[in-house]
Amino acid sequence: MLDESWQPPAVLVAVDLVILTLRSERLHVLLVERGIEPFRGHHALPGGFLNNAGEDVLAAAHRELREEANLEGARLHLEQLGAYGAPDRDPRGRVVSVAYLAIAPGLPEPVAGTDAAGASWRPVEDVSSGRVRLAFDHRQILADGVERARAKIEHSSLATAFCGETFTVAELQRVYEAVWGVRLDQRNFYRKIQGVPGFIVPAGPNRRTTKGRPARLFRAGPRNALHPPLVRPGSPATNEGNQ
Amino acid sequence: MLDESWQPPAVLVAVDLVILTLRSERLHVLLVERGIEPFRGHHALPGGFLNNAGEDVLAAAHRELREEANLEGARLHLEQLGAYGAPDRDPRGRVVSVAYLAIAPGLPEPVAGTDAAGASWRPVEDVSSGRVRLAFDHRQILADGVERARAKIEHSSLATAFCGETFTVAELQRVYEAVWGVRLDQRNFYRKIQGVPGFIVPAGPNRRTTKGRPARLFRAGPRNALHPPLVRPGSPATNEGNQ
DNA sequence: GTAATAGTGTCTCTTAGACAATATGGG
DNA sequence: CCCATATTGTCTAAGAGACACTATTAC
Numbered sequence: 001m002l003d004e005s006w007q008p009p010a011v012l013v014a015v016d017l018v019i020l021t022l023r024s025e026r027l028h029v030l031l032v033e034r035g036i037e038p039f040r041g042h043h044a045l046p047g048g049f050l051n052n053a054g055e056d057v058l059a060a061a062h063r064e065l066r067e068e069a070n071l072e073g074a075r076l077h078l079e080q081l082g083a084y085g086a087p088d089r090d091p092r093g094r095v096v097s098v099a100y101l102a103i104a105p106g107l108p109e110p111v112a113g114t115d116a117a118g119a120s121w122r123p124v125e126d127v128s129s130g131r132v133r134l135a136f137d138h139r140q141i142l143a144d145g146v147e148r149a150r151a152k153i154e155h156s157s158l159a160t161a162f163c164g165e166t167f168t169v170a171e172l173q174r175v176y177e178a179v180w181g182v183r184l185d186q187r188n189f190y191r192k193i194q195g196v197p198g199f200i201v202p203a204g205p206n207r208r209t210t211k212g213r214p215a216r217l218f219r220a221g222p223r224n225a226l227h228p229p230l231v232r233p234g235s236p237a238t239n240e241g242n243q
Numbered sequence: 244m245l246d247e248s249w250q251p252p253a254v255l256v257a258v259d260l261v262i263l264t265l266r267s268e269r270l271h272v273l274l275v276e277r278g279i280e281p282f283r284g285h286h287a288l289p290g291g292f293l294n295n296a297g298e299d300v301l302a303a304a305h306r307e308l309r310e311e312a313n314l315e316g317a318r319l320h321l322e323q324l325g326a327y328g329a330p331d332r333d334p335r336g337r338v339v340s341v342a343y344l345a346i347a348p349g350l351p352e353p354v355a356g357t358d359a360a361g362a363s364w365r366p367v368e369d370v371s372s373g374r375v376r377l378a379f380d381h382r383q384i385l386a387d388g389v390e391r392a393r394a395k396i397e398h399s400s401l402a403t404a405f406c407g408e409t410f411t412v413a414e415l416q417r418v419y420e421a422v423w424g425v426r427l428d429q430r431n432f433y434r435k436i437q438g439v440p441g442f443i444v445p446a447g448p449n450r451r452t453t454k455g456r457p458a459r460l461f462r463a464g465p466r467n468a469l470h471p472p473l474v475r476p477g478s479p480a481t482n483e484g485n486q
Numbered sequence: 487g488t489a490a491t492a493g494t495g496t497c498t499c500t501t502a503g504a505c506a507a508t509a510t511g512g513g
Numbered sequence: 514c515c516c517a518t519a520t521t522g523t524c525t526a527a528g529a530g531a532c533a534c535t536a537t538t539a540c
Contacts, residue, residue, distance in 0.1 A: 008292030010253035013328070013339050049251030053337045057328030083326035083341045085256070085300030094296045096256050096339065098326045170492080188530060190493065195528085212491025213537040228528070413519080431503060433520065438501090455518025456510040471501075 011094040015061045016047035016138065018081065018145030019069055020179075021104040022162050026123050027178045029142060030069055030104075031134070033118040038091045039135030045142065046119065047097065061100040069119060077103045077161045079152075081144050089137050097136075101145045103161040149179055155229045157199055160220035166203040168215035169193055180232045192230060198223025254337040258304045259290035259381065261324065261388030262312055264347040265405045269366050270421045272385060273312055273347075274377070276361040281334045282378030288385065289362065290340070304343040312362060320346045320404045322395075324387050332380050340379075344388045346404035392422055398472045400442055403463035409446040411458035412436055423475045435473060441466025 019030040031043040046068035050060050061078060065071050081099040089095065107121075126132040127142055134142065153159040153176060160167070162175040173189045176182075193199060200218040207214035262273040274286040289311035293303050304321060308314050324342040332338065350364075369375040370385055377385065396402040396419060403410070405418040416432045436442060443461040450457035 008255050008257075009294075009296040011256050011293070011296065012251050013254050013256070014251075050254070051252075053252040053254065054330050056330050057326065057339065080325050082323050083300065083339075085341060087297050087299050096300065096326075096341070098328060098339070168492085185530070185532085186491090187493075187495095187532080191495095192529085207538095209538075210491080211539070212489080213493080213539095215492055231529085233530090411519090428503070428505085429518090430505080430520080430522090434522095435502080437520095450511090452511075453518080454512075455516075456512095456520080458519055474502090476503090 009094070011096055012049055013057070014047055014049045014095055014097040015057060015064055016045045016084075016097050016099045016141055017061060017064055017069070017102055018045060018099060018142055019065070019071070019102045019104055020124070020145065020149060020162075021121065022106045022175060022178055023121055025174050025178055026125070027146070028121040029124050029127065029145075031120060031122050031132070032068060033120075034135055042135040043122070043132055044135040045099075045138045057098050058100075061098075065102060071102075071104060077101075077158060079148070081141065081148060084137055084141060086137065097141075099141045099145065101148055103149070103158060105162060105164045146179075150232065153179055154231055155226050157220055157224050157226060160200070163220075166206070166217040166219050168208060168217060169200075170215060172200070172218075176230065176232075182233060184233075196223070196226050196228065196230075197221075199226060252337070254339055255292055256300065257290055257292045257338055257340040258300060258307055259288045259327075259340050259342045259384055260304060260307055260312070260345055261288060261342060261385055262308070262314070262345045262347055263367070263388065263392060263405075264364065265349045265418060265421055266364055268417050268421055269368070270389070271364040272367050272370065272388075274363060274365050274375070275311060276363075277378060285378040286365070286375055287378040288342075288381045300341050301343075304341075308345060314345075314347060320344075320401060322391070324384065324391060327380055327384060329380065340384075342384045342388065344391055346392070346401060348405060348407045389422075393475065396422055397474055398469050400463055400467055400469060403443070406463075409449070409460040409462050411451060411460060412443075413458060415443070415461075419473065419475075425476060427476075439466070439469050439471065439473075440464075442469060 017030075021028050021030070030046060032046050034040055034042050034044050046064055048060075048064050048068070050057070051063065055063075058078070058080070065076065065078070079101045081101050083096055083098050085096040087094060089097070122132055124142070124146055127134060127139060128146075133139075149158070159172060159175045159179070162179075163171055169190050170186065172193065173184055173186060176189070177184055198221040201221040203217040203219040206217045208217060260273075264271050264273070273289060275289050277283055277285050277287050289307055291303075291307050291311070293300070294306065298306075301321070301323070308319065308321070322344045324344050326339055326341050328339040330337060332340070365375055367385070367389055370377060370382060371389075376382075392401070402415060402418045402422070405422075406414055412433050413429065415436065416427055416429060419432070420427055441464040444464040446460040446462040449460045451460060
């Protein structure tokens, strides 16, 4: 290690994006179809190598978001998931990938591709069930991204990033239900949301009409950290078995 | 981007370790004194470059843990914090560092150095207060590591990693108090800990003697996820301001 | 009116936190 | 006994979840 002639090995650094959105009340992820080897024809997360040695990693993520997903960084949450560095994760050689999580408001159209040929929204369920196979270790990266999103909407206002500029409480509830994969009581949800001071704020006297009583419109409030948090159900909080 | 002659830039990949422990009821971090430029003479987190192009990143972290901190990976929690890839973070050139968090049980001695000359435990407070300056972006990495630890001991049994094989409830409480930087009510803490089923289990009829009534000894239980969690205090859970 | 969704109130149970009381060792 | 620490109990208030009820639109 103290050998003066020793030089550390050079590796390639890539970024991969887990871009989540909500379509027809289900969680979707943006996938591209690979046009080159390896894994040609397979689905994969959007991403790519650093442009040049001077490019910041986060900047590269924003660039890929723009190039491959046609999404401007504006108002888009972008958060690092971690580094994936198994030696054999890319058959071309040593590649360490830095993964990012992005949340997009519901886009109805499958995003007109630009750089990558076939970019498309796919239900996350299709991947986790194995119906859609991903290249490299992207299935694991996606799983980590979904778990991060699930945990984050408990304590932060991240869930509003799935919605448009304004939204109803019911729409926000559908976000939680889709991300967590559970059903929530509408009435308790309403009360709980209103109990968190800066989470959502009324957006004008506007209302929206569908079928029943029109709902109030809200927008994301100033508060980013949620107190009290919205805890996802599932664990009955067993309190037995002292000793 | 579709230019066939284009080649992605090669960069160097390093690992950095945030190794935390508890000494005299205060949170400490293991630092080394740099023997070479850049930042010669400054304190830094232990770490180093990948050994060769085939070395796994996590394996490299374990190797550095062994080489620089003289700590075997046995029973040592090691968790990735993330990648740090700002273009100018290392004056020598482009280096992307993957940071890991490790928790060590209280070691009384300053760890006999091996590879790195002066490895020493330093109070985390000395760094966050600016009394000790770290090289590169290591101050930020340390801050991220401490925050990760603070958050993790709420929902996982990670806190027991700060203790030895067996410990008393009071010792475990001191872990929470040191990591969170708060004072907790001993009686409520005891009840809460006991209310989490698999968190800690009694370790024999042994006891330990100091001054007052001897305390029961426990060891880490099988449960890794804590239900219900131990929420850190500090936010009064304001519940006013409907609308 | 009915259907359908939005929003409010109320009840019960669990848990968090304050703090009293008791237990068990060493002087 | 006294002191110090450990362990148990009790009380109160806040939040979670179940669920009845009212409100407001379209038809």
